[in-house]
Amino acid sequence: MEIYKIIKNRRLELGLTLKDVAKALGVAESTISRYESSDIQNMGIDKIEALSKVLRCSPTYLMGWDSPKQCSNSLSELESLIIDEFRKSDDITKSMVLRVLSIDESKCIKWDTEKMA
Numbered sequence: 001m002e003i004y005k006i007i008k009n010r011r012l013e014l015g016l017t018l019k020d021v022a023k024a025l026g027v028a029e030s031t032i033s034r035y036e037s038s039d040i041q042n043m044g045i046d047k048i049e050a051l052s053k054v055l056r057c058s059p060t061y062l063m064g065w066d067s068p069k070q071c072s073n074s075l076s077e078l079e080s081l082i083i084d085e086f087r088k089s090d091d092i093t094k095s096m097v098l099r100v101l102s103i104d105e106s107k108c109i110k111w112d113t114e115k116m117a
Contacts, residue, residue, distance in 0.1 A: 001064055002038070003043075003062055003064060004035060004036050004037065004038040006061070006064060007036050007051065007055070008036040010055040010057060010061075010062075011032075011036075011055060014055065016054075016055075018032045018033055021054055025047070025050055025054060045059075048062055048063070
């Protein structure tokens with residue numbers, strides 16, 4: 001598969017908008033659109049590396065040299081921070097967070113942080 005298709009597919013897999021990716025890279029939304037339409041065919045190595053971080057995959061995957069198994073659906077920095085803060089919170093705060101997120105508390109394991117690893 002060609003790089004422009006891989007970029008678009010991966011962005012969509014992660015539920016990111018053109019604007020999300022552009023903001024993370026510090027470029028215009030139109031630049032990302034041009035990457036995905038193959039208007040820009042000679043991306044610098046620095047751009048491929050930065051884009052791979054945003055799309056949570058290896059640069060070699062973006063280049064089409066690795067299989068999709070090389071992609072990570074690991075947590076973003078924000079997601080990790082949210083989980084860490086949740087774990088540090090008291091039971092009342094945790095209950096409020098679950099309520100805001102419309103998560104049925106009765107279906108959750110009580111706040112055993114060892115089980116939430």
